[in-house]
Amino acid sequence: MNITLTLASAALAHAEGGKSGLDALGINAAAFLSQLVTFLVVFVLLWKYFLPVIQRTLEKRQALIREGIENAEKAKRDLAEATSNAERIILDAKRQAQDTIERATKNASQVAQQIEVEARERAEKIGQQQIARIQQEANRARMELSRDVVNLSIDAASKVISRSVDSNDNRRLVEEFVTASDQARNN
Amino acid sequence: MNLSPLAAALAIGIGAIGPGLAIGILAAKAMEAIGRNPEAAPVIQTNMILAIVFAEAIAIYALVVALLIKFI
Amino acid sequence: MNLWKLPAITIAPEVIIPGTWITNTLLCTWISIICLLVVFFIGTRRRDLVPAGLQNALEWLVEFLQNLVESVAGKERGKRFLPLVATFFIFILFCNLLDVIPGVDTIGIVHLDEAHANAVVNGPLLWGDLSNQIIPWLRPGTTDLNLTLSMALVSVVVTQILGFSMLGFKDQASKYLNFKAIKDKGGMGLVDFLVGVLEIISELGRLISFSFRLFGNIFAGSVLLAVFAYLLPVVANVIFVPFELFVAVIQAFVFAFLTLLFMQVGTTSHSHHDEGEHEVHHEYEGSAVASH
Numbered sequence: 194m195n196i197t198l199t200l201a202s203a204a205l206a207h208a209e210g211g212k213s214g215l216d217a218l219g220i221n222a223a224a225f226l227s228q229l230v231t232f233l234v235v236f237v238l239l240w241k242y243f244l245p246v247i248q249r250t251l252e253k254r255q256a257l258i259r260e261g262i263e264n265a266e267k268a269k270r271d272l273a274e275a276t277s278n279a280e281r282i283i284l285d286a287k288r289q290a291q292d293t294i295e296r297a298t299k300n301a302s303q304v305a306q307q308i309e310v311e312a313r314e315r316a317e318k319i320g321q322q323q324i325a326r327i328q329q330e331a332n333r334a335r336m337e338l339s340r341d342v343v344n345l346s347i348d349a350a351s352k353v354i355s356r357s358v359d360s361n362d363n364r365r366l367v368e369e370f371v372t373a374s375d376q377a378r379n380n
Numbered sequence: 381m382n383l384s385p386l387a388a389a390l391a392i393g394i395g396a397i398g399p400g401l402a403i404g405i406l407a408a409k410a411m412e413a414i415g416r417n418p419e420a421a422p423v424i425q426t427n428m429i430l431a432i433v434f435a436e437a438i439a440i441y442a443l444v445v446a447l448l449i450k451f452i
Numbered sequence: 453m454n455l456w457k458l459p460a461i462t463i464a465p466e467v468i469i470p471g472t473w474i475t476n477t478l479l480c481t482w483i484s485i486i487c488l489l490v491v492f493f494i495g496t497r498r499r500d501l502v503p504a505g506l507q508n509a510l511e512w513l514v515e516f517l518q519n520l521v522e523s524v525a526g527k528e529r530g531k532r533f534l535p536l537v538a539t540f541f542i543f544i545l546f547c548n549l550l551d552v553i554p555g556v557d558t559i560g561i562v563h564l565d566e567a568h569a570n571a572v573v574n575g576p577l578l579w580g581d582l583s584n585q586i587i588p589w590l591r592p593g594t595t596d597l598n599l600t601l602s603m604a605l606v607s608v609v610v611t612q613i614l615g616f617s618m619l620g621f622k623d624q625a626s627k628y629l630n631f632k633a634i635k636d637k638g639g640m641g642l643v644d645f646l647v648g649v650l651e652i653i654s655e656l657g658r659l660i661s662f663s664f665r666l667f668g669n670i671f672a673g674s675v676l677l678a679v680f681a682y683l684l685p686v687v688a689n690v691i692f693v694p695f696e697l698f699v700a701v702i703q704a705f706v707f708a709f710l711t712l713l714f715m716q717v718g719t720t721s722h723s724h725h726d727e728g729e730h731e732v733h734h735e736y737e738g739s740a741v742a743s744h
Binding site for chain 1: 462463464465473474475477478481482485488489492495496499501503510511514515518534535536538539542543593596597598599601602603605606
């Protein structure tokens with residue numbers, strides 16, 4: 194700092210007479226002022242015109258970029274929401290379909306069972322009817338047969354004993370015999 | 381015999397030793413500090429440049445002296 | 453006889469238009485301003501959303517400076533500091549870059565000194581003994597102390613103005629003439645007062661260091677190019693021209709950045725600083741109590 198002071202004072206001392214230090218360094222009032230004014234002109238031009246223009250452009254672009262990012266984020270959010278909605282709907286639909294299918298399956302099996310049961314019942318009923326009819330027929334046939342046998346045997350007996358055995362007692366006798374033999378055969 | 385070129389050369393030559401050392405030490409310490417604490421790098425750099433400027437100013441005074449010797 | 457002679461090295465700019473004060477450096481300063489305005493005019497003519505070419509480069513530059521200023525001074529002060537800092541950087545950059553253009557420093561009018569007063573000058577190219585008998589038409593603006601000193605003056609004065617307007621007259625004046633310290637502390641306050649006086653001297657020293665740093669670097673650069681054009685033509689300058697481009701950018705940055713730093717320091721109040729420390733202290737105590 195002392196050097197600075199000496200320098201300044203030396204320069205001042207020289208300035209008073211002859212070729213000064215400032216002259217040697219090329220410093221003079223006219224050149225200095227013109228350079229100063231030149232610089233100030235540039236300063237004002239940049240300050241008042243060019244820098245604001247560029248800064249405005251930069252700010253506008255930044256605002257635009259920010260807006261774009263916000264829009265993109267919003268779009269992303271919307272997309273996520275829509276996707277979750279769609280998933281939910283699909284899930285619901287799936288569940289409903291499952292339910293419907295299950296219900297349908299259950300119904301179908303119920304119906305099938307019912308039909309089966311009915312069919313079996315009817316088949317049984319038909320079978321029983323048939324058996325009953327066959328038995329009836331068989332009974333009737335047997336009765337006819339036994340009557341025939343009784344008649345035949347009475348005829349045969351009357352022929353054998355040559356006399357009519359149409360008395361009621363005899364007839365009963367023969368019938369009892371036939372029934373007994375019938376029962377014995379059945380057993 | 382004209383010794384003024386020698387005087388000018390010595391003025392700037394010797395005058396540059398001190399600031400050169402100072403700037404070297406400053407930069408070394410600043411690097412060390414940044415190495416230890418990289419988060420503080422901007423602050424350290426700013427202060428380093430400020431300190432380097434003060435050291436460099438001394439070399440500039442030597443330059444001024446040398447120029448005055450040479451051209452007056 | 454040498455093919456070339458070492459170019460004559462002069463610090464003082466020469467008046468090249470007789471009868472006026474227009475020197476070769478002033479002319480070159482105007483040319484760099486014209487370049488600057490043309491570049492900015494073309495660069496800002498189209499304000500596309502997607503920048504390309506020159507517009508992109510300018511916007512990158514302005515954004516870089518904006519971020520730099522805001523990282524040092526914060527958003528609010530950065531807005532006030534930016535114009536001057538950006539002007540320093542851009543203007544000095546344009547002036548410095550002219551340094552490496554061929555023809556600057558080497559094309560000029562022949563001016564014979566006493567030793568060669570009778571020599572016959574022929575042809576547009578000068579050879580041999582006459583090769584340094586020339587006054588260049590153009591010399592980069594930043595190799596003129598008038599320009600660097602005026603810029604340093606602007607830097608220091610604007611810093612002071614900002615100091616007065618942002619701290620208030622009393623605060624700013626007490627930085628340099630600290631009578632309050634003497635009144636409050638008596639003998640010990642004298643030290644503070646002397647520190648204030650030293651601040652005044654350092655402001656003056658800043659004027660010199662600002663102007664001579666820029667001038668010294670760029671002038672040394674142009675001398676370096678001239679000397680190596682003499683020692684090893686063409687070959688050496690392949691290395692040194694890129695180096696000078698680097699120096700041009702660095703010096704422009706240093707000038708702008710230092711202005712920014714001094715503005716930031718010059719508009720920061722000392723008393724504010726103390727209050728901040730007190731607050732931190734209280735917070736610390738509060739947290740200690742809470743932990744108990």
